[in-house]
Amino acid sequence: MTLEKSKQMYEKAKTLIPGGVSSPVRAIKPYPFYTVSGNGSKIRDLDGNEYIDYCLAYGPEILGHNNPIIKKAIISQLDKGWLYGTPTELEVSLAEKIIGYYPSLEMLRFVSTGTEATMSALRLARGYTGKNKFVKIEGGFHGAHDAVLVKAGSGATTLGKPDSRGIPADFTKYTLQTPFNELETMTALVEKNREELAAVIMEPVQGNVGPILPEPGYLQEVRKLTKENDVLLIFDEVITGFRLAMGGAQEYYGVVPDMTTLGKIVGGGLPIGVFGGRSDIMEMVAPSGPVYQAGTFSGSPCSLAAGIAVLDYMKKEALHRKLNAKGDTLRKALSEIIADKGLNYSVSGIASMFKVFFGAKPKNYQDVLKCDKEAYLAFFHKMLASGIFLPPSQFETNFLSAAHTEEDLEKTLEAYKENL
């Protein structure tokens, strides 16, 4: 396997784009491969190598790459133009569908990214409650805006400090942190701050250091705690929305948040974000209310058309039943490989999300940090050489798509056997 052309492209990219990439996680060391096309479960690079893809653009491509049904919907929209700056029927239609799947959403607004969705949701929570603080979970990632870049996934270890230069500590002083799956710590934090606390924002399944699953009853208890203390509960379902079930983690676990953010899958692979919730909260958003929010590309027609296509297809095919079963099979086989080898590694996951942790099964962010990152990176490169593209970090979830075949999975398990 050669990566010569990718290597040369990366040398050039580094002179033009910081770190050579458009988003940091893509900067695989020593250099990333450059993708030229994707089809079904596979992507192909500049040097002609083909990989079975378990990164899937970090979540959105639940039907695999270049899905013909989504493509058709996009092309059909392109024929009519792709940006108007006026309302369209598409947004009404997709809003109605999403609200149908998420009973906790009575109203929603479309934005262009998950980052914008959580930024707007937090502003709204603050505007609605008149309170400034919010609680996030350590290792929870909610996009790359100032208030949430504190212990946001793999980057951060420093206590209470922003993860990034350029964020005044004043901007994160309202951001409180608590570990996942530790109810006592959260209870103390919420009760102590309740007078100033607008919301708790959380990924119901931690996807950006995981997957790490909520322990039985944990989400239900968080719901109870927030309700009792008059604090809004925001589920960031940018990954889990339409991934665990049509109704996301809230359907899967039967917990009803006050507000929800969506993204990734719901745009069919085109840029999108959604925030929504109870209508008394959502009515506070401009122009019906005083919380400002706006965007040139919000409700972009091609994203909406692609979103409608993917949701309708998943519903029609009852996709999650098959896809989640595929996930169960894969996780079981991976666990067996690890047991056979006598490794002290673990397999974590749910539905079509999975990960081999190079360490004991983590319960929260602090546990994940104990995993062997260096060994994982070496393993990642071996897998790549075997034609398997996993996310390049120990801290990123792997995804399955509907396009992954039996043969793909067999080849993948062989590669795990060989390379672990």
Ligand SMILES: *Cc1c(COP(=O)(O)O)cnc(C)c1O
């Ligand atoms: C990806 C992600 C975001 C950010 O979405 P972008 O579209 O990348 O801005 C927010 N929250 C979660 C849970 C995510 O996984």
